[in-house]
Amino acid sequence: MKGSTVNLDLRSVSVDTETEVILKDISFKFEPGKIYVLIGRTTSGKTSLMRTIAGLIEPTDGEIHLGEERLDEVPIWDRGIAMVYQQFINYPHRTVLNNVEFPLLRAGVSKADAKAQALAMLEKVGLSEFKDRKPSQLSGGQQQRVAIARALVRNTRVILLDEPLMNLDYKLREQLREEFRTLFKGTADSVTIYATTEPSEALFLGDELLVMHEGRVIQHGKPDFVFENPSSIDVAQIVNDPPMTILDAEIKDGKVNIGNLITFPTPAHLKSEKDGKYKIGTRASEVILGGSESNSEEGTVSLSEVSGSETLLYVKLNVGEVVLQLEGIHDYQIGQAVTISLAPNRIFLFNMDGTLCAAPGN
Amino acid sequence: MKKILKYSFIFIWSTFVLVPLSWALVTSFKPPAAVNNGATFIPWLQFQPTLDGWKDITGISGYANLFPPLINSATVTFFSTLISLTFGCMAAYGLSRFSYGWKNYKNPDIIFFFISQRIMPPAVLAVPFFILLKTLHLLDTKLGLVLVLTSGLMPIVVWLLVDFFNQLPKEIDEMAMLEGCNPFEAFVRTILPLARPGLTVAGMFAIIFGWNDLFFALVLTFTNVQTLPVAVVALNGTVTPFWTLSASAIFSILPLVGLAFVVERFLSKGGFAGAVR
Numbered sequence: 001m002k003g004s005t006v007n008l009d010l011r012s013v014s015v016d017t018e019t020e021v022i023l024k025d026i027s028f029k030f031e032p033g034k035i036y037v038l039i040g041r042t043t044s045g046k047t048s049l050m051r052t053i054a055g056l057i058e059p060t061d062g063e064i065h066l067g068e069e070r071l072d073e074v075p076i077w078d079r080g081i082a083m084v085y086q087q088f089i090n091y092p093h094r095t096v097l098n099n100v101e102f103p104l105l106r107a108g109v110s111k112a113d114a115k116a117q118a119l120a121m122l123e124k125v126g127l128s129e130f131k132d133r134k135p136s137q138l139s140g141g142q143q144q145r146v147a148i149a150r151a152l153v154r155n156t157r158v159i160l161l162d163e164p165l166m167n168l169d170y171k172l173r174e175q176l177r178e179e180f181r182t183l184f185k186g187t188a189d190s191v192t193i194y195a196t197t198e199p200s201e202a203l204f205l206g207d208e209l210l211v212m213h214e215g216r217v218i219q220h221g222k223p224d225f226v227f228e229n230p231s232s233i234d235v236a237q238i239v240n241d242p243p244m245t246i247l248d249a250e251i252k253d254g255k256v257n258i259g260n261l262i263t264f265p266t267p268a269h270l271k272s273e274k275d276g277k278y279k280i281g282t283r284a285s286e287v288i289l290g291g292s293e294s295n296s297e298e299g300t301v302s303l304s305e306v307s308g309s310e311t312l313l314y315v316k317l318n319v320g321e322v323v324l325q326l327e328g329i330h331d332y333q334i335g336q337a338v339t340i341s342l343a344p345n346r347i348f349l350f351n352m353d354g355t356l357c358a359a360p361g362n
Numbered sequence: 363m364k365k366i367l368k369y370s371f372i373f374i375w376s377t378f379v380l381v382p383l384s385w386a387l388v389t390s391f392k393p394p395a396a397v398n399n400g401a402t403f404i405p406w407l408q409f410q411p412t413l414d415g416w417k418d419i420t421g422i423s424g425y426a427n428l429f430p431p432l433i434n435s436a437t438v439t440f441f442s443t444l445i446s447l448t449f450g451c452m453a454a455y456g457l458s459r460f461s462y463g464w465k466n467y468k469n470p471d472i473i474f475f476f477i478s479q480r481i482m483p484p485a486v487l488a489v490p491f492f493i494l495l496k497t498l499h500l501l502d503t504k505l506g507l508v509l510v511l512t513s514g515l516m517p518i519v520v521w522l523l524v525d526f527f528n529q530l531p532k533e534i535d536e537m538a539m540l541e542g543c544n545p546f547e548a549f550v551r552t553i554l555p556l557a558r559p560g561l562t563v564a565g566m567f568a569i570i571f572g573w574n575d576l577f578f579a580l581v582l583t584f585t586n587v588q589t590l591p592v593a594v595v596a597l598n599g600t601v602t603p604f605w606t607l608s609a610s611a612i613f614s615i616l617p618l619v620g621l622a623f624v625v626e627r628f629l630s631k632g633g634f635a636g637a638v639r
Contacts, residue, residue, distance in 0.1 A: 056536055056540075075544070076539045077540070077541075077542050077543055077547075078542075082540065082541075083536075083537070089531065089533040089534060091534065091537075091538075091552055092534075093552075093555045093556055107542055150541070
């Protein structure tokens with residue numbers, strides 16, 4: 001099998017229950033050796049898509065192919081797919097070493113080989129010294145490493161990671177994310193699919209990004225391309241954290257008017273757009289605090305929160321609420337008056353139906 | 363103040379529970395004169411203990427021998443517990459993990475149906491069971507009694523274990539299946555080992571209920587398969603002296619007390635702790 005490409009091919013896969021649509025007509029070809037990141041909000045269908053590939057959910061429609069094989073007709077236990085859950089799932093009654101050996105032994109590897117491979121994998125994830133402990137005697141991060149070791153040790157054709165860093169604290173998350181890149185580099189024969197709600201993880205890990213919304217893949221492509229060219233307001237909101245601010249605007253006589261107060265000459269990248277009503281989007285990190293020109297407006301702080309080494313400021317304007325991301329930690333009172341202005345050359349322009357009209361580019 | 367209340371309550375309740383038992387224990391070692399002399403509790407001081415009562419029930423004096431009924435009880439309890447645990451844990455696992463049903467009747471209704479069999483007083487079932495066993499030529503046989511007891515023990519086992527399985531994360535079974543176990547293997551290799559504390563509790567309940575069953579044994583067996591409760595009750599005529607009766611009562615609970623000590627040790631050794639996170 002080595003060297004040959006075994007694609008994971010979804011053909012119009014749909015899942016629905018009596019009352020709701022969970023996955024809607026998803027077609028996509030995953031290639032081995034790449035990390036595919038599924039990004040979407042909590043109920044967008046990321047987990048359902050993974051569970052469908054794994055066989056834990058039966059598709060109501062469509063086909064799943066893995067190479068020559070019709071995967072959706074193979075029972076779960078014969079699919080040879082590894083999965084890491086958001087919760088740290090290990091076998092509580094087995095030691096760390098036995099946990100990692102288990103999938104190998106089930107796959108028919110001899111006892112001695114299984115032990116050697118499991119030990120090597122534990123070495124890789126940095127858990128060698130804990131091999132004789134029970135999972136419950138480890139910290140959350142270590143437990144998740146055991147789960148990852150179990151998933152990787154078998155060298156399966158498909159590896160699914162369902163928000164594996166979600167339940168960890170911030171610092172561990174960054175550390176493990178770093179390790180993931182090296183860990184998954186060695187899996188050139190596997191299709192790796194990684195689900196997350198965090199744009200930063202997607203940009204850091206992904207070779208290819210699939211944006212999911214309400215059970216559909218609404219955009220896919222290279223992560224930085226999607227980030228710079230979101231095809232719709234939904235995508236823009238999902239791939240930006242904090243979400244992109246969206247305001248009503250109008251282009252008229254060579255000027256962009258946002259509400260009654262903010263107005264500026266149409267920037268170069270929007271010059272070719274016709275006059276009319278639009279929605280504009282601006283990233284929190286690109287909103288400017290202060291400014292006294294015509295493109296500024298005074299508003300009041302409705303919420304201020306510190307996230308890591310940044311301060312998020314929610315400012316209420318006449319046209320709506322704008323989210324502002326400031327470097328460093330700042331102290332703002334709710335109700336405090338602040339002036340903000342927009343960066344005209346960083347504006348995303350969307351049609352009224354939400355589709356992208358123009359992006360500022362890089 | 364709170365402490366005084368608490369301890370006095372504990373004292374009153376344990377007196378209530380323990381005095382009859384200790385009285386029976388003491389009485390089993392009393393000679394006739396001591397029994398008729400009013401309430402005495404302290405051997406050697408208040409009376410000279412004898413083994414007459416114990417000799418009467420162990421066949422030494424030729425009065426009665428409770429060992430054959432003990433073996434009958436043990437056999438019947440063992441097999442009915444084994445059967446109800448084996449099939450009960452599978453039923454409970456199924457009810458915990460899969461959904462069954464017909465029209466509006468779903469898993470909770472099935473579970474209620476199981477436990478509802480215990481709501482009925484056993485007397486209601488006596489005649490039907492008698493006729494059933496008679497037709498099958500199973501009256502006064504161990505097999506017949508085992509089957510009837512199992513029908514009573516299974517609901518308890520299922521009811522207890524469904525709840526226990528519900529507490530084990532479903533993802534563990536899924537993981538096992540993803541790693542090459544079919545559903546039955548996932549159950550046997552990962553869920554059952556984790557469910558050991560639950561199985562122990564359910565098994566203990568089954569043993570206690572099975573061991574203490576008097577009603578069905580009385581109705582459905584006669585001379586061949588006399589169980590311990592039946593044998594003890596049979597002694598309870600006017601002819602059997604008090605010390606012998608007391609000895610028989612203590613004799614019949616001794617195995618359970620011994621088992622309770624063993625199981626208690628097993629459970630506290632780490633059964634529940636750490637099994638479910």
